Amino acid sequence: MVDWKNPPRLFIPGPVKVDDDVLQQLARPTLGHRGKEYAQLQGETVDMLKKIFFTEQNVFLSTSSASGIWEAAIRNCVREDETVLCTMCGAFSDKWADVVRSCGRGVDELKVEWGQAITAEMIDEKLAGGKYAAVTLVYNETSTGLMNPVEDISKMMKEKYPDVLVFVDSVSAMVGLPLKFDELGWDITFASVQKAFAIPPGLAVALVSNRALEKSAGIPNRGYYFDFQLWAKSAAKNQTLSTPNIPHIMALNYQCAKLVKEGMENVWARHEEMGDFVRGWAKENFELFCEEKYASNTLTTIKNTKGIDVAKTIGGIQEKHNTVFGNGYGALKEKAFRVAHMGDITMDDLKELLGWIDDEIK
Numbered sequence: 001m002v003d004w005k006n007p008p009r010l011f012i013p014g015p016v017k018v019d020d021d022v023l024q025q026l027a028r029p030t031l032g033h034r035g036k037e038y039a040q041l042q043g044e045t046v047d048m049l050k051k052i053f054f055t056e057q058n059v060f061l062s063t064s065s066a067s068g069i070w071e072a073a074i075r076n077c078v079r080e081d082e083t084v085l086c087t088m089c090g091a092f093s094d095k096w097a098d099v100v101r102s103c104g105r106g107v108d109e110l111k112v113e114w115g116q117a118i119t120a121e122m123i124d125e126k127l128a129g130g131k132y133a134a135v136t137l138v139y140n141e142t143s144t145g146l147m148n149p150v151e152d153i154s155k156m157m158k159e160k161y162p163d164v165l166v167f168v169d170s171v172s173a174m175v176g177l178p179l180k181f182d183e184l185g186w187d188i189t190f191a192s193v194q195k196a197f198a199i200p201p202g203l204a205v206a207l208v209s210n211r212a213l214e215k216s217a218g219i220p221n222r223g224y225y226f227d228f229q230l231w232a233k234s235a236a237k238n239q240t241l242s243t244p245n246i247p248h249i250m251a252l253n254y255q256c257a258k259l260v261k262e263g264m265e266n267v268w269a270r271h272e273e274m275g276d277f278v279r280g281w282a283k284e285n286f287e288l289f290c291e292e293k294y295a296s297n298t299l300t301t302i303k304n305t306k307g308i309d310v311a312k313t314i315g316g317i318q319e320k321h322n323t324v325f326g327n328g329y330g331a332l333k334e335k336a337f338r339v340a341h342m343g344d345i346t347m348d349d350l351k352e353l354l355g356w357i358d359d360e361i362k
Protein backbone atom coordinates (compact mmCIF):
# COMPACT_ATOMS: atom_id res chain seq x y z
CA MET A 1 0.00 0.00 0.00
CA VAL A 2 1.39 3.36 -0.99
CA ASP A 3 1.67 5.81 1.89
CA TRP A 4 3.31 9.16 1.15
CA LYS A 5 3.73 9.71 4.88
CA ASN A 6 5.92 6.62 5.09
CA PRO A 7 7.94 6.94 1.89
CA PRO A 8 10.74 4.64 0.75
CA ARG A 9 14.42 5.43 1.38
CA LEU A 10 15.61 6.97 -1.87
CA PHE A 11 18.53 5.74 -3.94
CA ILE A 12 17.13 7.30 -7.11
CA PRO A 13 19.49 9.99 -8.47
CA GLY A 14 17.53 12.77 -6.89
CA PRO A 15 15.78 13.58 -4.76
CA VAL A 16 18.04 11.51 -2.54
CA LYS A 17 17.43 10.53 1.06
CA VAL A 18 17.47 13.38 3.56
CA ASP A 19 18.58 12.71 7.14
CA ASP A 20 16.32 13.65 10.05
CA ASP A 21 18.69 16.29 11.42
CA VAL A 22 18.51 18.08 8.05
CA LEU A 23 14.72 17.77 7.89
CA GLN A 24 14.52 19.39 11.30
CA GLN A 25 16.19 22.53 9.91
CA LEU A 26 13.17 23.00 7.67
CA ALA A 27 10.95 23.26 10.73
CA ARG A 28 12.71 26.24 12.33
CA PRO A 29 10.64 29.35 13.10
CA THR A 30 10.41 31.48 9.98
CA LEU A 31 12.16 34.80 9.46
CA GLY A 32 11.07 37.98 7.72
CA HIS A 33 12.94 38.02 4.43
CA ARG A 34 13.81 41.71 4.74
CA GLY A 35 14.91 41.42 8.37
CA LYS A 36 18.43 41.35 9.82
CA GLU A 37 18.15 37.71 10.85
CA TYR A 38 17.46 36.63 7.28
CA ALA A 39 20.34 38.73 5.96
CA GLN A 40 22.59 36.98 8.47
CA LEU A 41 21.33 33.57 7.31
CA GLN A 42 21.89 34.36 3.63
CA GLY A 43 25.26 36.05 4.23
CA GLU A 44 26.59 33.11 6.22
CA THR A 45 25.28 30.60 3.69
CA VAL A 46 26.73 32.40 0.67
CA ASP A 47 30.11 32.76 2.41
CA MET A 48 30.22 29.01 2.99
CA LEU A 49 29.14 28.29 -0.61
CA LYS A 50 32.04 30.45 -1.80
CA LYS A 51 34.41 28.23 0.19
CA ILE A 52 32.78 25.03 -1.05
CA PHE A 53 33.06 26.06 -4.70
CA PHE A 54 36.33 27.99 -4.39
CA THR A 55 34.96 31.23 -5.77
CA GLU A 56 35.14 34.94 -5.09
CA GLN A 57 32.45 35.66 -7.68
CA ASN A 58 28.64 35.78 -7.50
CA VAL A 59 26.61 33.16 -5.65
CA PHE A 60 22.84 33.34 -6.00
CA LEU A 61 20.05 31.41 -4.31
CA SER A 62 17.03 30.75 -6.49
CA THR A 63 13.65 29.61 -5.25
CA SER A 64 13.21 27.28 -8.17
CA SER A 65 14.54 23.95 -9.23
CA ALA A 66 17.62 23.84 -11.47
CA SER A 67 15.60 24.01 -14.69
CA GLY A 68 14.97 27.68 -13.88
CA ILE A 69 18.70 28.33 -14.12
CA TRP A 70 18.91 26.56 -17.50
CA GLU A 71 16.60 29.28 -18.74
CA ALA A 72 18.10 32.12 -16.68
CA ALA A 73 21.58 31.47 -18.10
CA ILE A 74 20.30 31.88 -21.64
CA ARG A 75 17.90 34.78 -21.11
CA ASN A 76 20.47 36.77 -19.14
CA CYS A 77 23.64 36.13 -21.06
CA VAL A 78 22.85 35.36 -24.71
CA ARG A 79 21.45 37.90 -27.16
CA GLU A 80 18.59 36.91 -29.44
CA ASP A 81 20.86 37.09 -32.49
CA GLU A 82 23.60 34.94 -30.94
CA THR A 83 24.16 31.19 -31.19
CA VAL A 84 24.89 28.67 -28.45
CA LEU A 85 26.83 25.46 -28.98
CA CYS A 86 24.75 22.92 -27.07
CA THR A 87 26.62 19.75 -26.23
CA MET A 88 24.26 16.79 -25.88
CA CYS A 89 25.06 13.40 -24.37
CA GLY A 90 21.91 12.31 -22.55
CA ALA A 91 18.44 13.31 -21.41
CA PHE A 92 19.38 16.43 -19.46
CA SER A 93 21.90 17.95 -21.83
CA ASP A 94 19.41 17.26 -24.65
CA LYS A 95 16.69 19.05 -22.70
CA TRP A 96 18.89 22.11 -22.13
CA ALA A 97 19.24 22.50 -25.90
CA ASP A 98 15.42 22.53 -26.14
CA VAL A 99 15.31 25.24 -23.48
CA VAL A 100 17.81 27.38 -25.41
CA ARG A 101 15.66 26.99 -28.52
CA SER A 102 12.52 27.85 -26.57
CA CYS A 103 14.17 31.12 -25.53
CA GLY A 104 14.50 32.00 -29.22
CA ARG A 105 18.31 31.78 -29.30
CA GLY A 106 20.27 30.04 -32.03
CA VAL A 107 21.31 26.46 -31.29
CA ASP A 108 24.03 24.42 -32.88
CA GLU A 109 24.07 20.85 -31.63
CA LEU A 110 27.10 18.79 -30.76
CA LYS A 111 25.48 15.44 -30.11
CA VAL A 112 26.94 12.07 -29.17
CA GLU A 113 25.23 8.78 -28.37
CA TRP A 114 23.98 8.29 -24.82
CA GLY A 115 26.84 6.80 -22.81
CA GLN A 116 29.53 8.66 -24.78
CA ALA A 117 31.36 11.66 -23.35
CA ILE A 118 31.78 15.13 -24.81
CA THR A 119 35.51 15.76 -25.24
CA ALA A 120 37.58 18.93 -25.51
CA GLU A 121 38.53 17.96 -29.07
CA MET A 122 34.90 17.73 -30.17
CA ILE A 123 34.11 21.17 -28.78
CA ASP A 124 37.29 22.63 -30.23
CA GLU A 125 36.42 21.35 -33.68
CA LYS A 126 32.96 22.94 -33.54
CA LEU A 127 34.08 26.26 -32.10
CA ALA A 128 36.85 26.57 -34.68
CA GLY A 129 34.25 26.50 -37.44
CA GLY A 130 31.74 29.09 -36.26
CA LYS A 131 30.83 32.02 -34.08
CA TYR A 132 29.29 31.17 -30.75
CA ALA A 133 28.32 33.24 -27.71
CA ALA A 134 28.35 30.31 -25.30
CA VAL A 135 28.73 26.57 -24.84
CA THR A 136 26.37 24.48 -22.70
CA LEU A 137 27.73 21.39 -21.03
CA VAL A 138 26.45 18.96 -18.42
CA TYR A 139 29.13 18.04 -15.85
CA ASN A 140 27.42 14.85 -14.79
CA GLU A 141 24.76 13.42 -17.11
CA THR A 142 22.25 11.95 -14.65
CA SER A 143 20.58 9.72 -17.26
CA THR A 144 23.75 7.86 -18.23
CA GLY A 145 25.83 8.22 -15.05
CA LEU A 146 28.60 9.88 -17.03
CA MET A 147 31.04 12.58 -15.94
CA ASN A 148 32.23 14.67 -18.84
CA PRO A 149 35.96 15.53 -18.75
CA VAL A 150 35.31 19.07 -17.57
CA GLU A 151 38.90 19.83 -16.57
CA ASP A 152 40.23 19.17 -20.09
CA ILE A 153 37.35 21.08 -21.63
CA SER A 154 37.85 24.06 -19.33
CA LYS A 155 41.57 24.17 -20.01
CA MET A 156 40.99 24.13 -23.76
CA MET A 157 38.30 26.81 -23.53
CA LYS A 158 40.56 29.11 -21.51
CA GLU A 159 43.46 28.65 -23.92
CA LYS A 160 41.65 28.80 -27.25
CA TYR A 161 38.24 30.44 -26.80
CA PRO A 162 38.45 32.83 -23.85
CA ASP A 163 35.60 34.98 -25.23
CA VAL A 164 33.04 32.18 -25.42
CA LEU A 165 30.97 31.87 -22.22
CA VAL A 166 30.93 28.47 -20.53
CA PHE A 167 27.65 27.34 -18.94
CA VAL A 168 27.83 24.10 -17.00
CA ASP A 169 24.89 22.20 -15.52
CA SER A 170 26.31 20.71 -12.30
CA VAL A 171 22.98 19.46 -10.98
CA SER A 172 24.11 15.96 -10.01
CA ALA A 173 27.77 16.98 -9.64
CA MET A 174 27.88 19.91 -7.21
CA VAL A 175 29.28 18.94 -3.81
CA GLY A 176 30.03 15.34 -4.86
CA LEU A 177 32.55 16.13 -7.61
CA PRO A 178 35.48 18.58 -7.64
CA LEU A 179 34.31 22.04 -8.64
CA LYS A 180 36.66 25.00 -8.27
CA PHE A 181 34.61 27.59 -10.11
CA ASP A 182 37.12 30.41 -10.57
CA GLU A 183 39.98 28.09 -11.51
CA LEU A 184 37.84 26.30 -14.11
CA GLY A 185 37.00 29.67 -15.64
CA TRP A 186 33.29 28.88 -16.01
CA ASP A 187 30.65 31.59 -16.34
CA ILE A 188 27.58 29.90 -14.93
CA THR A 189 27.08 26.69 -13.02
CA PHE A 190 24.25 25.51 -10.81
CA ALA A 191 22.48 22.71 -9.02
CA SER A 192 19.20 22.07 -7.28
CA VAL A 193 19.53 21.04 -3.65
CA GLN A 194 17.77 17.66 -3.87
CA LYS A 195 20.92 15.99 -5.21
CA ALA A 196 24.27 15.96 -3.39
CA PHE A 197 23.32 18.77 -0.99
CA ALA A 198 20.87 16.17 0.39
CA ILE A 199 18.02 18.61 1.04
CA PRO A 200 14.40 18.21 -0.17
CA PRO A 201 13.69 19.87 -3.56
CA GLY A 202 12.73 23.53 -3.81
CA LEU A 203 15.90 25.60 -4.09
CA ALA A 204 18.80 26.03 -6.52
CA VAL A 205 22.30 27.43 -6.08
CA ALA A 206 23.83 29.33 -9.01
CA LEU A 207 27.38 30.60 -9.45
CA VAL A 208 27.76 33.43 -11.98
CA SER A 209 31.04 34.95 -13.15
CA ASN A 210 31.57 38.70 -13.02
CA ARG A 211 31.83 38.88 -16.78
CA ALA A 212 28.55 36.99 -17.30
CA LEU A 213 26.87 39.38 -14.89
CA GLU A 214 28.32 42.36 -16.77
CA LYS A 215 27.13 40.97 -20.09
CA SER A 216 23.60 40.51 -18.74
CA ALA A 217 23.31 44.26 -18.08
CA GLY A 218 23.26 44.83 -21.86
CA ILE A 219 20.78 42.07 -22.77
CA PRO A 220 17.19 43.27 -23.33
CA ASN A 221 14.02 41.44 -22.17
CA ARG A 222 15.66 39.38 -19.46
CA GLY A 223 12.35 38.94 -17.66
CA TYR A 224 11.91 39.58 -13.94
CA TYR A 225 12.01 36.52 -11.65
CA PHE A 226 15.36 35.26 -12.95
CA ASP A 227 16.98 38.61 -13.79
CA PHE A 228 20.65 38.46 -12.77
CA GLN A 229 20.86 42.26 -12.49
CA LEU A 230 18.00 42.35 -9.97
CA TRP A 231 19.45 39.30 -8.22
CA ALA A 232 22.81 41.01 -7.84
CA LYS A 233 21.25 44.17 -6.40
CA SER A 234 19.39 42.11 -3.79
CA ALA A 235 22.38 39.88 -3.08
CA ALA A 236 24.46 42.96 -2.24
CA LYS A 237 22.09 43.38 0.74
CA ASN A 238 22.11 39.65 1.55
CA GLN A 239 18.59 39.39 0.26
CA THR A 240 16.82 37.78 -2.69
CA LEU A 241 14.63 39.56 -5.22
CA SER A 242 11.37 38.07 -3.96
CA THR A 243 10.40 35.98 -0.93
CA PRO A 244 12.78 33.02 -0.90
CA ASN A 245 12.32 29.49 0.30
CA ILE A 246 13.64 30.31 3.77
CA PRO A 247 13.29 26.81 5.32
CA HIS A 248 15.41 25.39 2.52
CA ILE A 249 18.04 28.08 3.01
CA MET A 250 18.18 27.12 6.70
CA ALA A 251 18.78 23.51 5.69
CA LEU A 252 21.37 24.63 3.13
CA ASN A 253 23.18 26.63 5.81
CA TYR A 254 23.27 23.51 7.99
CA GLN A 255 24.56 21.28 5.19
CA CYS A 256 27.18 23.84 4.14
CA ALA A 257 28.53 24.04 7.69
CA LYS A 258 28.99 20.25 7.67
CA LEU A 259 30.74 20.35 4.28
CA VAL A 260 33.11 23.14 5.31
CA LYS A 261 33.96 21.23 8.47
CA GLU A 262 34.59 17.99 6.57
CA GLY A 263 36.70 19.73 3.91
CA MET A 264 35.89 19.44 0.21
CA GLU A 265 38.82 17.13 -0.60
CA ASN A 266 37.37 14.68 1.94
CA VAL A 267 33.85 15.13 0.60
CA TRP A 268 35.03 14.33 -2.95
CA ALA A 269 37.05 11.34 -1.67
CA ARG A 270 33.97 10.04 0.18
CA HIS A 271 31.98 10.18 -3.06
CA GLU A 272 34.80 8.47 -4.95
CA GLU A 273 34.87 5.66 -2.41
CA MET A 274 31.11 5.14 -2.80
CA GLY A 275 31.48 5.29 -6.60
CA ASP A 276 34.27 2.68 -6.57
CA PHE A 277 32.22 0.40 -4.39
CA VAL A 278 29.09 0.50 -6.56
CA ARG A 279 31.14 0.20 -9.76
CA GLY A 280 32.87 -2.89 -8.33
CA TRP A 281 29.51 -4.51 -7.65
CA ALA A 282 28.16 -3.46 -11.05
CA LYS A 283 31.12 -4.94 -12.93
CA GLU A 284 30.89 -8.18 -10.99
CA ASN A 285 27.20 -8.62 -11.72
CA PHE A 286 26.39 -6.57 -14.83
CA GLU A 287 28.28 -3.92 -16.86
CA LEU A 288 28.74 -0.19 -16.51
CA PHE A 289 26.62 1.78 -18.96
CA CYS A 290 29.47 4.12 -19.88
CA GLU A 291 33.21 3.72 -20.22
CA GLU A 292 34.72 3.37 -16.75
CA LYS A 293 36.99 6.41 -17.02
CA TYR A 294 33.89 8.61 -17.39
CA ALA A 295 31.79 6.80 -14.78
CA SER A 296 30.36 9.17 -12.21
CA ASN A 297 31.15 9.27 -8.52
CA THR A 298 27.64 10.45 -7.60
CA LEU A 299 25.56 7.78 -9.35
CA THR A 300 26.09 4.62 -11.35
CA THR A 301 24.08 3.66 -14.41
CA ILE A 302 24.25 -0.10 -14.84
CA LYS A 303 23.56 -1.94 -18.09
CA ASN A 304 20.95 -4.63 -17.53
CA THR A 305 23.04 -7.37 -19.17
CA LYS A 306 21.19 -10.11 -17.28
CA GLY A 307 17.81 -8.99 -18.54
CA ILE A 308 16.35 -8.77 -15.03
CA ASP A 309 12.91 -7.27 -14.59
CA VAL A 310 14.07 -3.94 -13.16
CA ALA A 311 10.63 -2.62 -12.17
CA LYS A 312 9.84 -5.91 -10.41
CA THR A 313 13.18 -5.87 -8.58
CA ILE A 314 12.58 -2.31 -7.41
CA GLY A 315 9.03 -3.25 -6.39
CA GLY A 316 10.25 -6.30 -4.43
CA ILE A 317 12.82 -4.26 -2.50
CA GLN A 318 10.28 -1.55 -1.82
CA GLU A 319 7.84 -4.08 -0.45
CA LYS A 320 10.35 -5.81 1.80
CA HIS A 321 12.62 -2.94 2.82
CA ASN A 322 10.78 0.29 1.94
CA THR A 323 13.67 1.36 -0.26
CA VAL A 324 13.89 2.20 -3.97
CA PHE A 325 16.59 2.72 -6.59
CA GLY A 326 16.19 4.13 -10.11
CA ASN A 327 15.05 2.40 -13.28
CA GLY A 328 16.79 3.47 -16.51
CA TYR A 329 15.87 6.98 -17.63
CA GLY A 330 13.50 7.41 -20.59
CA ALA A 331 14.51 5.12 -23.43
CA LEU A 332 16.85 3.27 -21.03
CA LYS A 333 13.96 1.99 -18.89
CA GLU A 334 14.54 -1.73 -18.17
CA LYS A 335 17.69 -1.62 -20.32
CA ALA A 336 19.61 -0.04 -17.43
CA PHE A 337 19.12 0.98 -13.82
CA ARG A 338 20.62 3.63 -11.60
CA VAL A 339 21.93 3.73 -8.07
CA ALA A 340 22.65 7.10 -6.46
CA HIS A 341 25.65 7.46 -4.14
CA MET A 342 25.68 11.09 -3.21
CA GLY A 343 24.96 13.48 -0.39
CA ASP A 344 24.32 11.81 2.95
CA ILE A 345 24.05 8.29 1.52
CA THR A 346 26.66 6.15 3.28
CA MET A 347 28.70 3.04 2.48
CA ASP A 348 26.52 1.12 4.94
CA ASP A 349 23.39 2.26 3.08
CA LEU A 350 24.92 1.06 -0.19
CA LYS A 351 26.02 -2.30 1.21
CA GLU A 352 22.50 -2.87 2.44
CA LEU A 353 20.90 -1.90 -0.89
CA LEU A 354 23.25 -3.92 -3.10
CA GLY A 355 22.79 -6.95 -0.79
CA TRP A 356 19.04 -6.65 -1.24
CA ILE A 357 19.40 -6.41 -5.02
CA ASP A 358 21.59 -9.57 -4.88
CA ASP A 359 18.88 -11.38 -2.92
CA GLU A 360 16.19 -10.23 -5.31
CA ILE A 361 17.91 -11.28 -8.54
CA LYS A 362 19.54 -14.60 -7.55
Ligand SMILES: Cc1ncc(COP(=O)(O)O)c(C=O)c1O
Binding pocket: 013, 014, 065, 066, 067, 068, 092, 093, 138, 140, 141, 142, 143, 169, 170, 171, 172, 192
Ligand atom coordinates in the same frame (compact mmCIF):
# COMPACT_ATOMS: atom_id res chain seq x y z
C1 LIG B 1 21.78 16.96 -14.95
C2 LIG B 1 20.45 17.52 -14.62
N1 LIG B 1 20.12 18.74 -15.07
C3 LIG B 1 18.94 19.31 -14.81
C4 LIG B 1 17.99 18.65 -14.06
C5 LIG B 1 16.69 19.32 -13.76
O1 LIG B 1 16.74 19.71 -12.42
P1 LIG B 1 15.43 20.16 -11.64
O2 LIG B 1 14.52 18.98 -11.64
O3 LIG B 1 15.96 20.50 -10.27
O4 LIG B 1 14.85 21.32 -12.36
C6 LIG B 1 18.26 17.38 -13.56
C7 LIG B 1 17.28 16.64 -12.77
O5 LIG B 1 17.45 15.50 -12.41
C8 LIG B 1 19.53 16.80 -13.84
O6 LIG B 1 19.87 15.60 -13.37
